Amino acid sequence: MSKTKNWELHKPNLEFISELPIKSSAWSGHYFFAYDLVANIKPKVIVELGTHKGNSLFSFAQAIKDLNLKTELHAIDTWEGDEHAGYYKEDVYEKFLKIKEKYYKDVNIIPHKMYFDEAVDNFKNNSIDILHIDGLHTYEAVKHDYENWLPKVNKKTGIILLHDVCEKRDDFGVYKLWDELKKQFKNTLTFEHYHGLGVLFLGDMPAKKRNLLEDFLIPFYQNKSKIEDQATEITDKEKHITNLEEVKNTLVEEKNRLEIVNNNLEEEKKKIEEEKNALIPDALEFREFKETKIWKGLSMYRKIKKYTKNFFINIYRDGPITTFKRIFKRICQIVRYRKEKRIDKNRYKYWVKKNKITNVRRKEIKKELENLVYKPLISIVMPVYNVDIKWIKEAIESITKQIYTNWELCIADDASTNTELIEYLKTISNHPKIKVAFREKNGHISEASNSALELATGEFVALMDNDDIIYPHALAEVVKVLNKKKDTDLIYSDEDKLTMKGERVEPFFKPDWSPDLFMSTNYLCHLTVIRKKLIDRVKGFRKGYEGSQDYDLFLRITEKTNNIEHIPDILYSWRRIPGSTAAVYDNKGYANKTSIKALKDAVKRRNLDATVHKGLFPGSFRVKYNIKDNPLVSILIPTKDKYEYIERCISSLLERTTYNNYEVLIIDTGSTEKETLNYYKTLKDIPKIRFLYWKKKFNYSAVNNFGVKYSKGEYILLLNNDTEVITPDWIEGMLEHAQREEIGAVGVKLYYPNNTIQHAGVVLGIGGSNKEESIAAHIMSGFSREIIGIPYARDLIRNYSAVTAACLMISREKYEKIGKLNEKLRIAFNDVDFNLKLMEEGYNNIFTPYVELYHHESISVGKPQLGTRDMEEFKKEINYMKKKWNKYIINDPFYNRNLTWKNLNCDIRA
Numbered sequence: 001m002s003k004t005k006n007w008e009l010h011k012p013n014l015e016f017i018s019e020l021p022i023k024s025s026a027w028s029g030h031y032f033f034a035y036d037l038v039a040n041i042k043p044k045v046i047v048e049l050g051t052h053k054g055n056s057l058f059s060f061a062q063a064i065k066d067l068n069l070k071t072e073l074h075a076i077d078t079w080e081g082d083e084h085a086g087y088y089k090e091d092v093y094e095k096f097l098k099i100k101e102k103y104y105k106d107v108n109i110i111p112h113k114m115y116f117d118e119a120v121d122n123f124k125n126n127s128i129d130i131l132h133i134d135g136l137h138t139y140e141a142v143k144h145d146y147e148n149w150l151p152k153v154n155k156k157t158g159i160i161l162l163h164d165v166c167e168k169r170d171d172f173g174v175y176k177l178w179d180e181l182k183k184q185f186k187n188t189l190t191f192e193h194y195h196g197l198g199v200l201f202l203g204d205m206p207a208k209k210r211n212l213l214e215d216f217l218i219p220f221y222q223n224k225s226k227i228e229d230q231a232t233e234i235t236d237k238e239k240h241i242t243n244l245e246e247v248k249n250t251l252v253e254e255k256n257r258l259e260i261v262n263n264n265l266e267e268e269k270k271k272i273e274e275e276k277n278a279l280i281p282d283a284l285e286f287r288e289f290k291e292t293k294i295w296k297g298l299s300m301y302r303k304i305k306k307y308t309k310n311f312f313i314n315i316y317r318d319g320p321i322t323t324f325k326r327i328f329k330r331i332c333q334i335v336r337y338r339k340e341k342r343i344d345k346n347r348y349k350y351w352v353k354k355n356k357i358t359n360v361r362r363k364e365i366k367k368e369l370e371n372l373v374y375k376p377l378i379s380i381v382m383p384v385y386n387v388d389i390k391w392i393k394e395a396i397e398s399i400t401k402q403i404y405t406n407w408e409l410c411i412a413d414d415a416s417t418n419t420e421l422i423e424y425l426k427t428i429s430n431h432p433k434i435k436v437a438f439r440e441k442n443g444h445i446s447e448a449s450n451s452a453l454e455l456a457t458g459e460f461v462a463l464m465d466n467d468d469i470i471y472p473h474a475l476a477e478v479v480k481v482l483n484k485k486k487d488t489d490l491i492y493s494d495e496d497k498l499t500m501k502g503e504r505v506e507p508f509f510k511p512d513w514s515p516d517l518f519m520s521t522n523y524l525c526h527l528t529v530i531r532k533k534l535i536d537r538v539k540g541f542r543k544g545y546e547g548s549q550d551y552d553l554f555l556r557i558t559e560k561t562n563n564i565e566h567i568p569d570i571l572y573s574w575r576r577i578p579g580s581t582a583a584v585y586d587n588k589g590y591a592n593k594t595s596i597k598a599l600k601d602a603v604k605r606r607n608l609d610a611t612v613h614k615g616l617f618p619g620s621f622r623v624k625y626n627i628k629d630n631p632l633v634s635i636l637i638p639t640k641d642k643y644e645y646i647e648r649c650i651s652s653l654l655e656r657t658t659y660n661n662y663e664v665l666i667i668d669t670g671s672t673e674k675e676t677l678n679y680y681k682t683l684k685d686i687p688k689i690r691f692l693y694w695k696k697k698f699n700y701s702a703v704n705n706f707g708v709k710y711s712k713g714e715y716i717l718l719l720n721n722d723t724e725v726i727t728p729d730w731i732e733g734m735l736e737h738a739q740r741e742e743i744g745a746v747g748v749k750l751y752y753p754n755n756t757i758q759h760a761g762v763v764l765g766i767g768g769s770n771k772e773e774s775i776a777a778h779i780m781s782g783f784s785r786e787i788i789g790i791p792y793a794r795d796l797i798r799n800y801s802a803v804t805a806a807c808l809m810i811s812r813e814k815y816e817k818i819g820k821l822n823e824k825l826r827i828a829f830n831d832v833d834f835n836l837k838l839m840e841e842g843y844n845n846i847f848t849p850y851v852e853l854y855h856h857e858s859i860s861v862g863k864p865q866l867g868t869r870d871m872e873e874f875k876k877e878i879n880y881m882k883k884k885w886n887k888y889i890i891n892d893p894f895y896n897r898n899l900t901w902k903n904l905n906c907d908i909r910a
Contacts, residue, residue, distance in 0.1 A: 029194030043129030139173025166196025379458030634713030744843030747803020
């Protein structure tokens with residue numbers, strides 16, 4: 001490796017060349033520049049438009065691999081070819097993937113098998129460091145690609161590469177665009193060899209550096225390319241001795257010339273080092289001076305001078321009122337921005353601060369309690385065994401600080417051996433509100449909890465561990481709910497955890513009662529308050545379920561009542577003691593085993609035809625329902641043109657589906673493309689496929705209602721044409737829930753082609769540019785496909801207010817019962833409206849993560865934000881939803897008011 005003025009030269013071993021010989025590519029003359037560019041720039045994100053076999057992309061990848069960079073390397077191509085590159089088959093893409101895995105599996109290469117225009121929205125503005133444009137080479141096409149992607153390139157440091165800038169044959173037009181760009185930008189390089197490569201530096205560059213690059217890099221890489229070409233020719237003509245000697249001599253001369261260049265570069269390097277060393281003392285002295293009060297004073301003086309000058313200029317130009325308004329507005333913006341930045345570092349810390357029970361708030365709560373008619377006695381049940389005395393003291397202190405005073409504490413010690421603890425318990429037993437029972441024999445937590453329950457005389461029982469704490473307003477909030485809804489039998493709140501240092505972490509903001517989520521994990525946990533009559537009715541805790549004794553109790557209680565309420569506030573902190581379930585939950589641990597045991601019992605008691613399995617992460621479970629009989633499922637797919645999408649959808653369906661009793665109704669809404677119509681002909685002889693033709697203006701609701709009318713199935717499966725099946729038993733995974741009497745719509749997990757979440761449930765009242773426009777959105781959209789667990793419950797079977805109709809199953813009976821899809825909503829929100837009608841009829845809508853598909857969202861119908869849909873129509877759809885479903889938009893029961901409406905990430909509203 002050698003170096004010239006901040007530009008390092010390398011002699012890489014390009015591993016992919018054995019698979020893609022130099023002669024096979026029009027790009028091969030630029031391999032070494034591409035390698036050195038990545039090695040010198042060290043970009044975070046590279047995007048290539050038009051990857052083909054991968055010659056250029058693997059040059060980038062080689063540098064990333066050799067230098068162990070963390071660069072994202074995006075390859076965007078349909079891998080179908082075009083009129084310039086020629087059209088080719090799937091084997092080109094397969095070979096690309098093979099080389100990627102063989103040589104560059106540790107490089108973060110991300111293929112996007114799609115059109116450039118479809119991929120552009122996957123990237124944020126100013127996020128790309130190097131953009132290589134090598135798609136269709138007509139002037140119109142390359143200019144469109146350049147203008148479409150330019151905002152995505154870092155405008156300060158970004159680099160754009162354009163290939164074929166010297167090619168003028170046929171309708172090639174890259175050279176025209178390059179001529180325009182050279183006039184517009186001063187920092188460009190043009191390599192004229194191998195069809196030409198244009199290099200555009202978007203940022204500023206000193207003239208000296210630019211001249212160095214022009215004078216050295218262009219001839220160097222052009223010569224280096226020639227050398228590589230000559231080396232290739234030597235390999236091809238080994239049998240021709242005379243020619244070989246001639247070429248050899250040329251190479252020797254070239255080598256000598258390069259050695260001279262390298263020697264010159266080394267001398268230049270030494271000079272630079274000498275200059276650098278000479279400057280070091282001055283630099284250190286200047287750095288020390290910058291730390292002095294004189295420098296800081298001068299800096300402040302310069303700022304004041306600058307702002308004072310601008311201040312008087314603005315007053316002269318705009319007047320004092322406008323100037324002061326502008327200053328005030330700017331100050332507010334800065335204060336707000338800095339506050340948001342501070343909050344973003346730890347949103348929960350600010351939530352805790354904002355929701356702290358102050359003396360003022362305490363007085364307000366007391367006044368609220370005075371006005372309540374119903375003030376039941378609440379018995380707090382606490383089993384104790386050899387707990388650290390400082391933790392139980394904190395726990396009991398948190399109880400004695402309750403604003404609501406009508407409580408009793410019922411403690412059962414399970415034959416502890418800690419004498420200090422025993423003495424403490426004997427001392428506090430004298431407290432008028434505290435009862436303590438000392439068990440003679442250790443019976444573990446279930447028996448100890450039952451002993452504590454025997455002491456309870458309250459109408460309601462609160463469950464509490466001996467090392468946790470509750471907050472001053474906890475019981476007050478419970479009693480307020482009981483006064484509003486007197487039939488309530490079970491109340492649960494949100495919770496967090498306490499570190500050993502007392503720091504509040506891992507907040508869990510829960511949805512309202514979600515029966516299917518509860519069968520997937522014990523999300524109720526703490527704080528839980530239950531009517532004592534119900535606990536007595538189910539005979540309390542059961543021995544043999546230790547570790548999940550509360551989950552087992554809740555399962556039995558929820559079989560006796562539907563009067564369950566949720567308090568969306570953190571009333572309880574669970575102490576994260578090392579080795580406890582609060583600190584770590586192991587799939588192989590005793591708590592996991594007893595949870596499965598409790599669930600199996602519940603399935604049996606409820607007469608469910610189902611089996612219980614471990615879930616996707618520790619502490620989660622899957623209740624898998626067996627399918628009754630073998631009902632016909634009608635799959636409805638509206639489509640128009642876009643052969644590549646309908647072909648992929650149908651092929652994946654036919655090749656991967658394991659369920660046998662289904663029919664596919666392709667509802668064509670006006671295809672005219674020859675390729676699509678020819679594809680239809682190939683499907684005519686497949687018995688499971690039928691065609692319907694919609695002749696009117698596209699209306700998603702009307703089209704599907706039309707399809708249902710002519711379908712024969714007992715169950716309807718709505719499916720977008722831009723989906724691709726991943727899970728073979730996808731129909732079974734939806735049907736197991738759709739057949740349940742209490743279930744309305746069944747939705748599934750959908751991914752974007754880049755393996756990020758597209759759909760994991762729909763939440764109302766979020767996702768808009770402002771609160772007024774926040775109607776509904778896909779929660780956690782854009783999250784990684786990786787399993788992450790609680791509190792992001794997207795890897796659990798759970799209930800939502802709505803699920804997307806991109807892949808939705810429902811029984812025909814329920815579909816028709818609620819009046820089908822609303823044809824007033826032509827494109828947007830028709831599925832949300834449909835789901836909410838099901839909720840109003842008493843059905844639960846459900847999401848399952850055990851069915852997965854890819855989804856290229858709104859490819860056929862477009863999006864209003866992209867200008868491919870009518871904004872006026874979209875506004876009408878928004879107004880309709882607000883008028884009809886405002887109560888759910890204001891407060892989605894399956895979300896939490898403590899989470900933000902501003903994005904889809906479940907961020908805490910701080």
